[in-house]
Amino acid sequence: MDILVCIKRIPDISGQITLDASGTDIDDSGLGHTASAHEECAVELAIQTAAATGGKVTVLTLGPAEAVEQLRAAVGVGANDGILIETEDPGAFGPEDIAQIIGDVIRDRAEGGQSFDLVLLGNDAADTGDFQVPIRLAYDLEYPVLTGIQTLSASAGSDSDSSGSSAGGSIEARGIGPAGTEIFSLELPAVIAVQEGGVDPRYPSITGRMKAKKARIAEYVAPEPGAGNPRIGLELPPDTANEVTILGEGPDAAGALVDVLEEIGVIRS
Amino acid sequence: MTLVFVETDENGEVALTSAEALTFARTNASALLPQLPDGAPDTSREVAAPPSGSTEAVVVGPLSEEAVGELSRLGVSRIHHLESADLEAYSAPAWAQAIVDIAPETGAVLASGTPRGMELMTHVAMRTGERMAANVVAADEEGLLRQVLGGAAFERLQLDGDLQVLTLAGHACNPEETTPTTPEILTHSPESAAEDLRTRVVRTEVETAADNDTSGLTQARAVVGAGRGVGSENGFGEVLELVDHLGGALGVSRVVTGLGWRPHSEQVGQTGSRITPDVYIACGISGAIQHMAGIEGAKTLIAINTDEESTMVQRADYAIIGDLHEVVGAVNEEIRSRRG
Numbered sequence: 001m002d003i004l005v006c007i008k009r010i011p012d013i014s015g016q017i018t019l020d021a022s023g024t025d026i027d028d029s030g031l032g033h034t035a036s037a038h039e040e041c042a043v044e045l046a047i048q049t050a051a052a053t054g055g056k057v058t059v060l061t062l063g064p065a066e067a068v069e070q071l072r073a074a075v076g077v078g079a080n081d082g083i084l085i086e087t088e089d090p091g092a093f094g095p096e097d098i099a100q101i102i103g104d105v106i107r108d109r110a111e112g113g114q115s116f117d118l119v120l121l122g123n124d125a126a127d128t129g130d131f132q133v134p135i136r137l138a139y140d141l142e143y144p145v146l147t148g149i150q151t152l153s154a155s156a157g158s159d160s161d162s163s164g165s166s167a168g169g170s171i172e173a174r175g176i177g178p179a180g181t182e183i184f185s186l187e188l189p190a191v192i193a194v195q196e197g198g199v200d201p202r203y204p205s206i207t208g209r210m211k212a213k214k215a216r217i218a219e220y221v222a223p224e225p226g227a228g229n230p231r232i233g234l235e236l237p238p239d240t241a242n243e244v245t246i247l248g249e250g251p252d253a254a255g256a257l258v259d260v261l262e263e264i265g266v267i268r269s
Numbered sequence: 270m271t272l273v274f275v276e277t278d279e280n281g282e283v284a285l286t287s288a289e290a291l292t293f294a295r296t297n298a299s300a301l302l303p304q305l306p307d308g309a310p311d312t313s314r315e316v317a318a319p320p321s322g323s324t325e326a327v328v329v330g331p332l333s334e335e336a337v338g339e340l341s342r343l344g345v346s347r348i349h350h351l352e353s354a355d356l357e358a359y360s361a362p363a364w365a366q367a368i369v370d371i372a373p374e375t376g377a378v379l380a381s382g383t384p385r386g387m388e389l390m391t392h393v394a395m396r397t398g399e400r401m402a403a404n405v406v407a408a409d410e411e412g413l414l415r416q417v418l419g420g421a422a423f424e425r426l427q428l429d430g431d432l433q434v435l436t437l438a439g440h441a442c443n444p445e446e447t448t449p450t451t452p453e454i455l456t457h458s459p460e461s462a463a464e465d466l467r468t469r470v471v472r473t474e475v476e477t478a479a480d481n482d483t484s485g486l487t488q489a490r491a492v493v494g495a496g497r498g499v500g501s502e503n504g505f506g507e508v509l510e511l512v513d514h515l516g517g518a519l520g521v522s523r524v525v526t527g528l529g530w531r532p533h534s535e536q537v538g539q540t541g542s543r544i545t546p547d548v549y550i551a552c553g554i555s556g557a558i559q560h561m562a563g564i565e566g567a568k569t570l571i572a573i574n575t576d577e578e579s580t581m582v583q584r585a586d587y588a589i590i591g592d593l594h595e596v597v598g599a600v601n602e603e604i605r606s607r608r609g
Contacts, residue, residue, distance in 0.1 A: 014557045015580065017421055026422065037523070037540045096400070124387075124403070126539065126559075128424075129417050131403040131436075135391040144467040147361075148384045177359065178385070179279065180475035184468060195384075196540045197533035230400055230426040232412060237423065242584055246577075250591035251599030257571065258603045260587055261515070264548050264569060266491040267604060268516040 001055040001154055001169070001188070003046040004116040006102060006137075007039040007074060009067040009090075010127040023233045025091050026127075035070045038122030040201040042194035045152050046120050047078040047202075049171075053154045056080040058116070060105065062098055063090050068217055076204035076212035083109075087222035095128075096227040099136030105220055106141060117188045118171065123147055123195045134193035145191040146184055148175040150198025174198070270373040271301050272349075274380035274389055275326045275340070281333030283340060286381035288444035290437045291324060291343040293408075294379060295447065298322040300408035301377040301433055325349060326452075327368055329356055337454070342446040347453045355461035359385075360469035363461035365392030370459060372397065375431045379405075382436040390436050399430040404438040416441075419539030419562030439543050440566040483534050483542045491517030492546045494537060494564070495525060498553015498574070498593050502530040507597040508552055514604045520544060522560050538563035552593040556580030573597065 011028035020027040035043075046057045059074040060083040061067045071082030085101060087093070093101070106116065119141070124131040131147075138145030151174045173184045173192055186192075204212065247256040261267050271294040276284040283291075294301065299322065325347040326340050332350045340348055349371045355363055368389065372378045378393055380386030382404045394401035404416040412427035416438045428434070486492065493515065495508045505519070512519050520537035521530070537544055539559040545566035552573045554560060561584065564570065572585035573596045582588045589596050 013418065013421070014559075017418065017558070019422075026418070094400070127418055129404055129415075129419070130401075131387045132391050132394070132401055135388070135395060139395045145361075146468055147388045176384075177470065177473060178276070180473045182359070182470045183472050183474065185471050187467065197536075200527075200529065227400070230402075230428060232425040232427060234417070235414070235423045235425060237421075242586075244572075244582060244585050245587045247587050247589050249589070251595045253589040253591070254596060254599035254603045257587070257589055257596075257600050258607065260569075260571065261491075261548065261604075264491075266515050266517065266548055268514060269608075 001049060001053040001117045001171075002115065003050050003055060003057050003118045003120060004106065005039070005042050005046045005057060005059045005074065005079065006119065006121045006133070007035040007043065007059055007061050007070055008122070008125045008127075009033050009061060009063045009070045010036060010125060017236065019234055019236065024231055025234065033066070033069065035073070036122045036124075036126040037196045038124065038126075038194055041150075041196050041199055042120040042122055043074045043077060043079060044199045044201045045194055046118075048199065049118070049152050049154055055117070058083060058114070060102065061085065062087060062093070062101060062222060064088055071217055072212040072215050073204070075215035076208040077202050078208065082215055082217040083220065084217050085220045085222050091231070092229055093222070093225045094227050094229040095130045095132035095136055097225045099133050099140050100226065101222055102133070102137055103140035108220075117169070119143070119189070119191045121191070121193050123193045134191055138191035141189070141191065143189050143191050144186055145193070146173050146175070146186060147193040148195045149173045149184075149192050150175050150195055152192070270323050270325055270376040271298060272325050272327060272368070272372050272376070272378045273345075274368060274378070274386060275328050275336075276381070276383065276385060277328065277330070277333070277336055281331060281336055283336050283343070284381070284383075285444065286383055286386075286439055288339070288343060289440065289442050290379055290381040290386075291326065291340070291345065292445045293437050293442040294324045294377070295344045296442070296445070297408045298324070300410060301379075302375070323347070327351060327371060329364055329367070332454075337452065341449045341452055343444070344447040344450055345452050346450055347455060350454055350456045351459065352456065353458040353460065355459065355466060358469045358471075360461070360466050361388045361392050362465035362468060365389050365396060366461065366465055367457065367459045368393055369396045371457065372432065377433040377435065379433075379435045379437060382438050386436045390434050394434040397430075397432055397434065399432050399434045400428045402426060402428055402433075402435040405435045406438050406441040419559055420565060421558040421562065440545055486518045486520055486535065486537070486542050487544055489518035489544070490547045491515035492520045492537070492544055492549050492567070493517060494520045494522070494549060494551040494554050495531075495593075496522040496552070496554030496560075497524045497528075499525070499530070500594075502528075504594070505531070507594055507601060510601045511550070511597055514601060517546070520549075520563075522554050522557070551581050551585070552597055554581050556584060
């Protein structure tokens with residue numbers, strides 16, 4: 001089964017964030033970059049599923065030239081090759097645009113003989129949190145779509161045939177629903193949005209790192225945004241002056257803490 | 270009119286998150302109407318729009334008397350009750366189409382930002398040709414404000430369509446009851462297109478739910494959080510004893526689940542659970558924004574940390590500076606001795 005995983009380069013934020021001069025994006029100068037946690041799990045699921053069915057994994061991103069780092073990182077853990085759709089201004093694109101552009105690239109690859117049985121994405125990007133690209137992409141491709149999926153198992157007969165074309169087949173997908181683990185059985189090709197929690201992303205091996213350096217990355221240039229980004233601007237939460245009450249240092253402060261817990265009324269009698 | 274997708278729990282009661290969404294819809298009714306350039310009402314339509322400002326609810330599956338009562342107290346004027354064989358098992362496109370069929374042409378459709386809510390509203394947006402805004406926290410004449418970066422920043426945006434499709438961020442609004450209404454109940458039994466049933470739930474494994482059950486965490490009045498500072502998989506003894514004394518739940522940072530020390534179901538933060546306890550006691554957690562995103566709903570925040578300058582201590586209401594094992598051990602002992 002040949003699988004495409006769509007990932008996104010995002011700033012690796014842990015502390016305070018600041019806005020750039022335009023006020024429409026965060027200032028990511030000086031920050032490292034990574035892919036979203038959900039996407040790392042999607043890459044892991046893709047590698048496992050491709051290995052089980054004898055297929056290949058391709059990673060795709062829309063972003064600046066530097067986003068090739070995230071593609072190479074995915075190759076480093078086991079993806080086979082990458083696709084970069086380059087734009088210097090990813091923030092200009094709304095979820096509609098991104099879905100449309102990825103859809104166009106998927107169709108272009110299919111014409112060139114590279115078709116995907118399964119397209120995986122993260123459930124939502126950690127920065128914009130739009131929750132829309134997987135579903136919008138599925139409508140564009142006219143594929144069925146699931147979101148919030150944590151594990152996958154390919155059913156028998158889901159291998160690509162020897163010609164490498166999308167030969168159909170199905171996949172079982174599991175995610176957490178309100179009443180327990182929900183199981184879906186999906187005909188391929190399909191789009192699936194992956195949620196963190198079902199698999200642990202692997203670390204790159206030495207040979208993986210070597211392979212990543214030589215990874216084959218197909219390049220596209222992103223077209224002008226269509227619908228565009230509905231964002232008017234970003235705002236940071238007001239910096240509320242917080243007065244922390246230090247109850248003390250070390251075990252001697254335990255009594256003061258228990259007083260607070262008693263006041264709140266959360267200690268079981 | 271604003272149509273709200275309402276989720277009910279296993280007892281048939283309106284989910285807290287849906288009560289939040291209904292309250293948001295009611296209290297932001299005018300801001301949720303489409304914004305015209307001159308602010309004037311849209312008189313170009315031949316069909317009269319439903320009375321603006323009203324809130325209608327859509328419930329899929331069983332509709333209990335308790336839920337009807339609660340919807341009445343939340344100011345719902347009309348309940349659309351969807352019940353059909355095709356909708357019995359969840360399939361997002363089928364449910365979304367049923368919602369689209371009763372959605373107003375002008376106004377808003379919204380849901381709480383739960384997994385179901387997010388998925389359904391995106392399908393609704395696709396099927397109505399609208400944009401969608403996820404995790405909205407406020408609406409006014411200038412547009413919408415939504416959470417991004419897991420709540421560390423807000424995005425101001427404008428949806429330009431006649432129908433605003435959005436989800437509400439959890440805890441963006443407190444549920445508030447109003448003068449009870451006498452809601453009209455309309456029952457619909459839609460048939461779904463075969464294509465929309467391809468993604469239906471084949472079966473649900475309830476027996477494995479315990480492994481993934483986050484309800485203890487999201488409903489606990491007291492949550493004890495543990496981070497990397499715990500030190501190892503075997504370092505949770507004191508923390509778990511404190512959880513027990515408080516009849517609460519354990520919540521952990523992403524580092525802890527990443528290291529495989531605890532299951533993902535216990536993770537609190539942007540990609541874990543978002544919690545709203547009366548008290549959150551963060552033990553050895555520095556306060557990365559991804560973690561803070563999950564605990565902003567905590568009423569009282571207590572930090573136990575060796576680093577006085579850490580974000581967690583700076584954001585806390587109360588803090589003890591010290592090693593978590595020593596401090597939590599002493600707290601447990603104090604609770605035991607007071608209990609006698």
